[in-house]
Amino acid sequence: MSMHSSSTDSRVGALPQPYLLFLGDTTEPGYAKTAFGLRDWAADRCVGEWSCGATVSTGLTTLTPVEARARGARGLVIGVANAGGVIPDGWIGALVEAMEAGLDIVSGMHMRLADIPQLAAAATRLRRSLIDIRTPPHDIPVASGRKRSGKRLLTVGTDCALGKKYTALALARAFAARGVAVDFRASGQTGILIAGGGIPLDAVVADFEAGAAELLSPAAAPLHWDVIEGQGSLFHPAYAGVSLGLLHGSQPDAFVVCHEPGRTHVLGHPDFALPDIEEVIDLTLRLGRRTNPAIRCVGVSLNTARLDADAAQQLFSRESRRLGLPVADPMRGGEAFDRLVAAALEEPARG
Amino acid sequence: MSMHSSSTDSRVGALPQPYLLFLGDTTEPGYAKTAFGLRDWAADRCVGEWSCGATVSTGLTTLTPVEARARGARGLVIGVANAGGVIPDGWIGALVEAMEAGLDIVSGMHMRLADIPQLAAAATRLRRSLIDIRTPPHDIPVASGRKRSGKRLLTVGTDCALGKKYTALALARAFAARGVAVDFRASGQTGILIAGGGIPLDAVVADFEAGAAELLSPAAAPLHWDVIEGQGSLFHPAYAGVSLGLLHGSQPDAFVVCHEPGRTHVLGHPDFALPDIEEVIDLTLRLGRRTNPAIRCVGVSLNTARLDADAAQQLFSRESRRLGLPVADPMRGGEAFDRLVAAALEEPARG
Numbered sequence: 229m230s231m232h233s234s235s236t237d238s239r240v241g242a243l244p245q246p247y248l249l250f251l252g253d254t255t256e257p258g259y260a261k262t263a264f265g266l267r268d269w270a271a272d273r274c275v276g277e278w279s280c281g282a283t284v285s286t287g288l289t290t291l292t293p294v295e296a297r298a299r300g301a302r303g304l305v306i307g308v309a310n311a312g313g314v315i316p317d318g319w320i321g322a323l324v325e326a327m328e329a330g331l332d333i334v335s336g337m338h339m340r341l342a343d344i345p346q347l348a349a350a351a352t353r354l355r356r357s358l359i360d361i362r363t364p365p366h367d368i369p370v371a372s373g374r375k376r377s378g379k380r381l382l383t384v385g386t387d388c389a390l391g392k393k394y395t396a397l398a399l400a401r402a403f404a405a406r407g408v409a410v411d412f413r414a415s416g417q418t419g420i421l422i423a424g425g426g427i428p429l430d431a432v433v434a435d436f437e438a439g440a441a442e443l444l445s446p447a448a449a450p451l452h453w454d455v456i457e458g459q460g461s462l463f464h465p466a467y468a469g470v471s472l473g474l475l476h477g478s479q480p481d482a483f484v485v486c487h488e489p490g491r492t493h494v495l496g497h498p499d500f501a502l503p504d505i506e507e508v509i510d511l512t513l514r515l516g517r518r519t520n521p522a523i524r525c526v527g528v529s530l531n532t533a534r535l536d537a538d539a540a541q542q543l544f545s546r547e548s549r550r551l552g553l554p555v556a557d558p559m560r561g562g563e564a565f566d567r568l569v570a571a572a573l574e575e576p577a578r579g
Numbered sequence: 580m581s582m583h584s585s586s587t588d589s590r591v592g593a594l595p596q597p598y599l600l601f602l603g604d605t606t607e608p609g610y611a612k613t614a615f616g617l618r619d620w621a622a623d624r625c626v627g628e629w630s631c632g633a634t635v636s637t638g639l640t641t642l643t644p645v646e647a648r649a650r651g652a653r654g655l656v657i658g659v660a661n662a663g664g665v666i667p668d669g670w671i672g673a674l675v676e677a678m679e680a681g682l683d684i685v686s687g688m689h690m691r692l693a694d695i696p697q698l699a700a701a702a703t704r705l706r707r708s709l710i711d712i713r714t715p716p717h718d719i720p721v722a723s724g725r726k727r728s729g730k731r732l733l734t735v736g737t738d739c740a741l742g743k744k745y746t747a748l749a750l751a752r753a754f755a756a757r758g759v760a761v762d763f764r765a766s767g768q769t770g771i772l773i774a775g776g777g778i779p780l781d782a783v784v785a786d787f788e789a790g791a792a793e794l795l796s797p798a799a800a801p802l803h804w805d806v807i808e809g810q811g812s813l814f815h816p817a818y819a820g821v822s823l824g825l826l827h828g829s830q831p832d833a834f835v836v837c838h839e840p841g842r843t844h845v846l847g848h849p850d851f852a853l854p855d856i857e858e859v860i861d862l863t864l865r866l867g868r869r870t871n872p873a874i875r876c877v878g879v880s881l882n883t884a885r886l887d888a889d890a891a892q893q894l895f896s897r898e899s900r901r902l903g904l905p906v907a908d909p910m911r912g913g914e915a916f917d918r919l920v921a922a923a924l925e926e927p928a929r930g
Binding site: 312437472500 | 663664689720722723725780781782783788789816818819820821822823824825827848851865869870
């Protein structure tokens with residue numbers, strides 16, 4: 229499996245690795261998904277974690293920037309993504325301390341590091357780099373809507389931050405293990421840090437959103453699969469437009485719905501009930517058919533990190549019967565996930 | 580009626596008026612909607628038109644920049660918006676000539692004037708201003724999804740460039756004529772030039788799209804109406820994400836579907852059939868209910884510029900019976916439009 233995207237900024241390949249993961253003052257685990265993602269999918273490139281008052285932890289060794297530098301770290305990665313992608317004033321002292329210890333700063337936030345005067349001044353003084361990976365390419369075209377060769381799978385969700393990236397990474401890994409030509413296509417900052425390429429789709433100007441999705445998964449060999457990391461949710465009161473542009477531009481042949489059992493409301497929006505899985509399937513089919521009439525749902529991915537193994541297996545069986553689809557947790561693997569992978573790779577029934 | 584938006588860049592109020600309308604080398608009338616919009620809604624601020632090989636005309640007097648300056652023009656407005664918002668190399672000589680004649684340049688294109696070296700150099704040399712009105716404010720929040728006081732109407736469409744802005748302007752004018760407190764809220768470059776304020780929603784970073792729509796129509800008095808200019812179409816292969824973010828953030832109580840009879844395919848995308856009006860109503864209701872469960876369709880606006888008066892009236896009657904809704908062309912006014920305005924202002928039936 230190649231984790232690289234041929235269409236993206238080659239600069240990302242030169243990120244200062246290995247990383248020290250910075251957790252800021254984060255108390256909400258849902259916002260630390262960049263740090264968790266790097267721990268889970270790029271552990272060999274993470275030396276430890278550091279924070280300025282966070283209650284969230286990746287479980288990696290806590291190291292000061294000086295200690296991390298001594299163990300080989302070259303970059304401090306901001307491992308959290310709060311709503312809006314803002315770098316709070318309270319983090320700036322810590323980021324300067326990291327630069328003083330010899331680390332470059334890597335950020336996937338919307339706010340650009342170089343736009344914060346204290347950071348810009350410290351970087352100049354200390355000759356360190358401020359690297360914003362949430363910067364899309366400059367030459368994104370308006371979407372054409374034209375069908376591209378190759379096969380595509382998109383992960384979609386009932387909400388943000390519940391497994392779309394992990395599901396895509398696990399599916400790409402499983403496809404490769406079965407000898408299928410596949411690329412993981414990263415659409416968000418954590419995926420880009422893991423894959424070494426991609427396009428930060430939530431940072432693209434709205435008119436070019438579907439065009440960016442077309443660029444992210446270019447025409448490929450007929451049997452090649454792109455497994456595309458989804459963003460947001462069609463039911464999210466702030467981010468649904470991002471999800472729709474990504475859906476239209478990806479033109480997926482197949483999609484997997486990602487959900488966290490027990491989550492009842494949109495993260496950070498307690499007035500918004502989460503949609504049912506069936507609603508997400510139905511709306512994704514309806515909207516996705518606009519650019520790929522053959523779109524189909526091939527399964528459901530449940531994030532069962534909070535359940536024990538027996539409860540998870542029972543849930544997969546029950547939901548699979550109810551929905552008539554494979555249901556699995558990619559992080560647990562097993563027969564349930566094998567069935568989901570097989571359904572994704574199966575040629576759809578005709579007519 | 581106030582055409583001003585209190586939430587937008589005050590700089591727009593200082594645009595160099597009156598205008599000379601520049602049509603570039605445009606041959607597709609659908610792309611000249613900025614020039615047509617200014618002619619139709621701000622004629623008192625337009626001295627004439629000019630081009631470098633366009634076959635499209637507004638019908639205003641053709642004037643060179645020198646002649647326009649002599650008649651009082653202070654700005655040349657780029658009156659066309661091609662796909663992608665790019666300023667072709669072939670226009671640059673003409674834009675420099677306009678500056679040499681003493682005109683500032685006003686653009687609503689995505690490409691920024693100051694990013695074109697020849698224009699930047701000429702502006703510096705000639706002490707002229709390059710004004711990009713497609714620049715959104717810097718402080719747009721992520722959408723909250725919270726209900727705001729006041730009433731809102733959004734114009735939606737079966738496609739781009741078929742009457743969403745004209746319909747919103749005509750409705751706002753008609754509301755005001757009936758003594759209703761109302762603001763027209765501009766979401767695109769032409770609307771902003773007409774209204775003197777607004778937010779260019781297609782130029783906002785995708786994550787903030789719905790947030791920008793919330794900012795565009797802030798909380799207001801309970802009986803006040805915002806009539807919001809729609810963008811794109813939920814069925815557009817490139818711009819649907821823009822339309823969904825605007826729908827979610829606008830939280831409209833009422834919407835009007837805009838359509839051009841006889842248009843069968845998406846402008847610039849001949850492989851994409853236009854949706855039926857009923858499909859647009861159904862999908863707008865389904866998606867709009869996410870942020871306003873009380874959303875309702877109050878009528879259909881048909882752009883009948885290519886029909887004669889009898890054919891238009893027959894079409895309104897036939898479509899109104901078929902759809903069970905008021906159907907009118909706001910530019911023709913008359914009883915059909917009065918019924919549409921009345922339906923929009925009517926209190927919705929309970930339960």
